[in-house]
Amino acid sequence: MATSALTLEHINAFYSDSHVLQNVSFELGEARMLGLLGRNGAGKSTCMNVSVGLLHPRTGDVAVYGNRVTHLPPEQIAAHGVALVPQGRRIFKSLTVRENLIVAARKSSGNGRHSPWTADTVFTMFPRLSERRNQISAHLSGGEQQMLAIGRALMGNPRVLLMDEPSEGLAPQIVHEVMNTIRKLKESGLSIVLVEQNPTLVFDVADDIVILNSGHVAVVSTPAELTEKKVDLTQHLGVF
Amino acid sequence: MNFWILLAVNSITFGGLLFLLSAGFSLIFGLMRIPNLTHGSLFMLGAYVGATLIMGILSVQLDFWLAAVLSALVVAAFGALIERLLLRRLPGEPLAQVLVTLGISFMVADFCLMVWGGDPISVATPTHLVGFVRYGVAVFPLYRLAIIGIAAVVAVALWLLLERTRLGAMIRAGVDDPDMARVVGIRVSQIFTIVFGLGAALAGFAGIIGGPILSVYPGLDQDMLPLALVVVILGGTGSLLGSFVGSLIVGFLYNFGQALLPELAYFILFLPMLLVLVLRPQGLFGRQLP
Numbered sequence: 001m002a003t004s005a006l007t008l009e010h011i012n013a014f015y016s017d018s019h020v021l022q023n024v025s026f027e028l029g030e031a032r033m034l035g036l037l038g039r040n041g042a043g044k045s046t047c048m049n050v051s052v053g054l055l056h057p058r059t060g061d062v063a064v065y066g067n068r069v070t071h072l073p074p075e076q077i078a079a080h081g082v083a084l085v086p087q088g089r090r091i092f093k094s095l096t097v098r099e100n101l102i103v104a105a106r107k108s109s110g111n112g113r114h115s116p117w118t119a120d121t122v123f124t125m126f127p128r129l130s131e132r133r134n135q136i137s138a139h140l141s142g143g144e145q146q147m148l149a150i151g152r153a154l155m156g157n158p159r160v161l162l163m164d165e166p167s168e169g170l171a172p173q174i175v176h177e178v179m180n181t182i183r184k185l186k187e188s189g190l191s192i193v194l195v196e197q198n199p200t201l202v203f204d205v206a207d208d209i210v211i212l213n214s215g216h217v218a219v220v221s222t223p224a225e226l227t228e229k230k231v232d233l234t235q236h237l238g239v240f
Numbered sequence: 241m242n243f244w245i246l247l248a249v250n251s252i253t254f255g256g257l258l259f260l261l262s263a264g265f266s267l268i269f270g271l272m273r274i275p276n277l278t279h280g281s282l283f284m285l286g287a288y289v290g291a292t293l294i295m296g297i298l299s300v301q302l303d304f305w306l307a308a309v310l311s312a313l314v315v316a317a318f319g320a321l322i323e324r325l326l327l328r329r330l331p332g333e334p335l336a337q338v339l340v341t342l343g344i345s346f347m348v349a350d351f352c353l354m355v356w357g358g359d360p361i362s363v364a365t366p367t368h369l370v371g372f373v374r375y376g377v378a379v380f381p382l383y384r385l386a387i388i389g390i391a392a393v394v395a396v397a398l399w400l401l402l403e404r405t406r407l408g409a410m411i412r413a414g415v416d417d418p419d420m421a422r423v424v425g426i427r428v429s430q431i432f433t434i435v436f437g438l439g440a441a442l443a444g445f446a447g448i449i450g451g452p453i454l455s456v457y458p459g460l461d462q463d464m465l466p467l468a469l470v471v472v473i474l475g476g477t478g479s480l481l482g483s484f485v486g487s488l489i490v491g492f493l494y495n496f497g498q499a500l501l502p503e504l505a506y507f508i509l510f511l512p513m514l515l516v517l518v519l520r521p522q523g524l525f526g527r528q529l530p
Binding site: 052053054073074075078079083084086090092093094095099100102103104106152153155156 | 406409410412413415416417419420421422423424425426427428429
């Protein structure tokens with residue numbers, strides 16, 4: 001297999017007493033997109049929290065390009081080139097659009113790569129944010145907040161981009177725009193984990209699929225294989 | 241007529257001192273959720289250290305303003321140490337934070353009593369600011385005007401720092417969502433220490449420049465801390481504007497209350513706080529804490 005951008009290995013994670021991730025392992029290949037599926041509460045967001053260091057696993061390891069980052073604090077994992085577009089967007093509401101971007105600015109963590117993302121390049125990608133650059137971000141629409149959350153993640157010039165339900169709560173037209181952006185980012189060579197509840201969105205763009213069910217990895221496959229074998233996803237994902 | 245003008249000037253002056261004291265308190269509480277009950281002690285410590293430098297140690301007497309800046313730095317270092325060594329280990333435990341900061345404030349009080357004794361120390365007004373300015377029939381004490389000016393300059397400088405610099409945006413991001421701030425790579429822990437040190441410096445600075453008006457005495461810490469609490473509850477935590485307006489309100493309530501209805505002074509001071517707590521718990525300018 002090609003270089004691994006992000007590896008979760010035998011992760012066991014707890015929220016107080018509840019064992020939310022049970023021996024979870026998966027691997028995101030460099031420049032690939034991994035679709036992480038599962039119902040509400042299956043452990044998708046917990047995987048994201050573990051990957052960025054917000055939740056430290058009790059056992060198991062997280063590695064970024066072969067570097068073990070398991071017990072590092074979030075700001076140091078960010079320095080390894082991991083960025084998160086979190087569920088619920090979590091933009092800094094009292095900051096302006098531009099400030100949301102500049103507080104996250106970081107030079108590339110890659111080895112001698114250029115750092116393409118600056119506030120200006122983000123504004124070029126999202127002209128609507130550019131028009132509102134000096135507005136307090138709390139006043140943005142849901143779709144604009146999602147673009148800002150993506151732009152903020154890109155400002156770190158990451159090697160690994162984690163996106164936790166970027167389509168959540170958005171109108172279909174906006175979801176379409178966001179998915180186009182994600183497609184472009186993938187084409188630029190970024191390694192991406194896309195967390196979704198809706199498999200049809202993911203099957204379009206992902207190279208690999210991991211399905212979580214009640215904290216376990218239930219399926220590791222590819223969209224083509226799952227479609228070809230007509231695997232019954234409803235047992236893992238419910239009705240969609 | 242003159243009585244009222246003077247009372248108003250005194251109120252604004254006192255409000256300025258309270259602003260220097262409570263801006264740091266409010267930032268520390270808003271950013272780190274730490275109710276820093278040592279803040280009154282930091283004020284008193286700044287006053288004692290500054291007074292000592294002005295009166296002279298080893299027969300070296302410092303200029304008032306140099307002494308004020310130095311004592312602010314000493315208090316900043318002390319505050320940063322408290323944050324790094326103690327409070328750092330108690331994240332998200334308000335009861336432990338209250339007990340530790342309260343404990344430290346008692347220890348500081350004892351320390352000051354041991355070093356400086358029980359008699360009040362009066363701090364001389366800087367010689368170039370002794371006297372009055374006359375404007376028509378009204379007479380303004382020069383030093384009090386200077387304090388108002390300093391508080392205004394500090395307010396503008398703090399505003400610029402918070403609203404117009406990247407560091408300020410990082411601080412506000414840390415207030416909005418500390419976890420997310422760390423995920424985007426902001427070293428929130430370092431920023432906490434900077435903010436704590438800055439808040440301590442302002443408190444210490446307020447202590448010494450308040451010296452010529454309030455003098456320095458055992459119990460100064462316990463006199464100032466409740467006032468800072470009232471300011472922050474009125475204005476709202478984490479809000480610079482809230483601290484500013486809250487300080488002026490408390491400055492007026494305190495001075496007018498003392499002058500007109502001395503037996504009800506504390507009632508007048510704390511009643512608005514109760515009303516705000518009941519009707520608008522986030523304060524006049526505060527955001528709802530998550």
